[in-house]
Amino acid sequence: MDDVQQIKSKVDIVDVVEEYVTLTPAGSNYKALSPFRQERTPSFMVNPGLQIFKDFGSDQGGDVFTFVMEMEGVEFREALSILAERAGVTLSKQNGRQSQTETGGVSKEQMRGALAYARRFFEKVLEHETHGKDARAYLEERGVNDEARQAFGIGFAPYSFQALRSALAQKQIPQQAMMQSGLEIEKAETGRVYDRFRGRLMFPIQDVMGRIVGFSGRILPQYDDDTMGKYINTPQTLIYDKSTVLYGLYQAKQAIKQKGEAILVEGNLDVVLSHQYGIQNVVAVSGTALTHQHLRILKRFTKKLVFCFDNDAAGISAAKRSVQMAYQHAFVVKAISLEDKDPADLITEHAAQWEQRINEQVDFMEYYIGTLRSHGTTAEEIMTYEQSQQEIAELLSAVENPLQKDRYVKEVAELLEVNEHSIYALLERYGSQNSSDTQGPSPQENQRTPKSLGQRLQEQLVGYAFLGVGVYDISKVESFCFTDPTLRAILEYIKEAEEISTLTLDALQKTSPEAEPRAREAVFEVERGREESQPSHEDEEQAVKEMIAHLKRTQKQSALKELRSRLKKARATNNQEEIDSLMQRINQLLQYN
CATH class of the missing domain: 3.90.580.10 (Zinc finger, CHC2-type domain)
Structure with missing residues (x-):
């Protein structure tokens, strides 16, 4: 095998x-x-x-x-x-064999290997009686227990310029793999290579399949001199694209599907402590603002997003940008207000309140207008401020679903104590000004060229043959009727099968492994149609005969058209040998039924 x-x-x-x-x-x-x-x-x-x-x-x-x-x-x-x-x-x-990349001859497998070793190194340092003492104390202070720490692979990078580099070198990890995976930095002036992460709690960043693609490092307070940044993340690499990775999604995806919603927070510890408390459908954007790629990934698991942002001006501004994009992807968008606390602090102090706030989530438009009014703006004043009018219109304009938009218009009108016509007037006035950089993907994205009727018929006949329907009739179809080379090869295999019992996908895989996936797909399509219409065997046999008749007729007409075009050109050049050959083939086709 x-x-x-x-x-x-x-x-x-x-x-x-x-x-x-x-x-x-x-x-x-x-x-x-x-x-x-x-x-x-x-x-x-x-x-x-x-x-x-x-x-x-x-x-x-x-x-x-x-x-x-x-x-x-x-x-x-x-x-x-x-x-x-x-x-x-x-x-x-x-x-x-490892496929080599264009970046220093380092493969993705080598980069992932370096990151995996680094994770184990950081975890060992955190567990070390002396070297990990301060980091463990900080985690304990923040309320992170051992189980959560292990579930997320949290570790500690010692405050050293060479500790990780030396450990990886002992494991014979190539220096270029360390560099290209973002673990090491080379100083341009001196060429000196040193550890990127120092004195930091280390949070492995995993893709949706659980593979480590990078790290997020949180500086311990005793090393924070206000020049190093509270958090630093792995830079963009061949295997880490921050615009496509959400922290905690690997751990959260099953809970997101079960709960029917994803809660978006801002910090890694917000995610870890939420999971620790039992609320596991929580993820965070790491090192960047929310992107369309993030939303496409989340859409695979849920149609509902719950945002938890800071209640200050910057947080509300970020929320508006993110929500506009979410509306374009047809998400239902809710919001949680925590006032002056982040989820991690709230869980540490009053864990039950975090669950209560989640249960008290409100529609984002209600949350947004509520934040405007909480800053001293009455409903009447909101409708007189041009900036507020424009922001409301931009949010509503981003809603793609017309039924959803109508519902939001009605809700906003009620919240602002105006009639719906006033809100629609705002949409007409400001909607077209919605920033183009927030536009989501075209609904036609990833559409392929539609198959011709002839090609669909060829696929269906192949599917029926492997399901034992109309095999004799299909085996008598002339090869020229199958214009797709792969499907034609499968037809030849059907013709050569000695009996129906030998006509199996497994047998085809052994003789024509490159054609087997296409046949398997054709069988899938026929089976799907069966489930929808529940036809009898006699109905299917008749359908096969009709498909063959149609395919023969259309392919015969197409072939005759091509041969007659070639005959015209041969006559124009007085090529008698070509004329005789083409006439013979045309006559053969005319006799074909």
């Missing part, structure tokens, strides 16, 4: 897909909103029997390797490595 088959035998595509989206049962399949594009009605399906997925809206589909490649933006070799690690499979020497 080769590496691919070994991994497939140990990895269930349903489990892998559920790392990214919320799946719900749909007959013998599972369905979800597409992770590749925006949609309101689920068209993304996973078939556990065939171990494939299909996005019927964008026509993307394939096996577990294809899915990981699409979601992670990686080539097959790296998808193989990701799934091998998940399955506990040691890759053969050929497949285990």
Whole structure:
């Protein structure tokens, strides 16, 4: 058994897909909103029997390797490595070779290896009786217990310029891997290399699959001289893009799906302590403002966001920008007000109050207008201030769903004690001025060129053949009717099958492994149609005959058109040999039924 088959035998595509989206049962399949594009009605399906997925809206589909490649933006070799690690499979020497990047010849695997060793190093330092004493005392003061510390892999980087570098060198981690993964810095003037993180609590940053991609370091108070920054994060690297990673999402994703909402906070400790208290659907943006990429990722797990921002001017401003983007992605947006405390402080002092505030969440528009009024602005004054009018219009303009927008307009009108026409007038006046840099993705994003009817018929016939329907009739179809090269190769395999019992996807995989995924996808499409219409075997046999007749007719007409065009050109050049050949082929087609 080769590496691919070994991994497939140990990895269930349903489990892998559920790392990214919320799946719900749909007959013998599972369905979800597409992770590749925006949609309101689920068209993304996973078939556990065939171990494939299909996005019927964008026509993307394939096996577990294809899915990981699409979601992670990686080539097959790296998808193989990701799934091998998940399955506990040691890759053969050929497949285990590390693909080198353009950054100093360092591979992503080497960078991840350096980060994994660094995590273990930081954890050991934190546990050290002497070196980790102050860091443990700080965590204890903040209320973080051992279980939460271990769940999030929290560690400590000693105040040393060479401690981590020396430890990694002993493990034979290449210096370039340390540099490119963001663990080390090279001083330009002297060429000296030293540790980036010093005297800091270390929070590993993980992607949605749990792989470490970087670190966030919080300076301990005794080392804080106001010049080093309270938090520093791993810089942008080949494997860490801060615009696509949310702190705590790996730990929170199941709770987010179960609760139906994601709570967004600002700090790492807010996330850790919330999870420790039992509220696990909490994540934080790390090192950047909320981005469209963050929202696309969150949309895989929930349609509802609950923001918890500082109640000062800066916090409200950040909230408005983030909420505008969230509205564009059709999220339901709620808000939590904590006044002068952050969640970590509130949990440490009065943990039950954090849960109470979550339960008291309000619609963001209510929260926003409430914050305006809490600063001494009456409803009447809000409607006279041009800036307030514009901000309200910009927020409402960002709402993509017309029904949702109407509801918000009604709520805002009630809160401001005006009629709805006044709010719609604001939208007409200011809505078009909504900043273009907040625009979300086009609904057509990731759409592929639609398949022709002929191609769809070819796929359906292949699917029916492997399900044992109309095999004899399909085997008699002329090869020229199948214009898709892969589907034509599958048709030839069907023609050569000695009996229906030998016509299986497993048998095809052994003889034509490159064609098997396409056949498997075709079977999936037919099975999906079966679940919707529940046809009898006789109905399916008749449908196959009709599809074959239609395919023959259309492909015959297309082939005749092409041959006649070529005949015209041959006559123009008086190429008699070509003319005779083309006439013979045309006559053969005319006799074909």
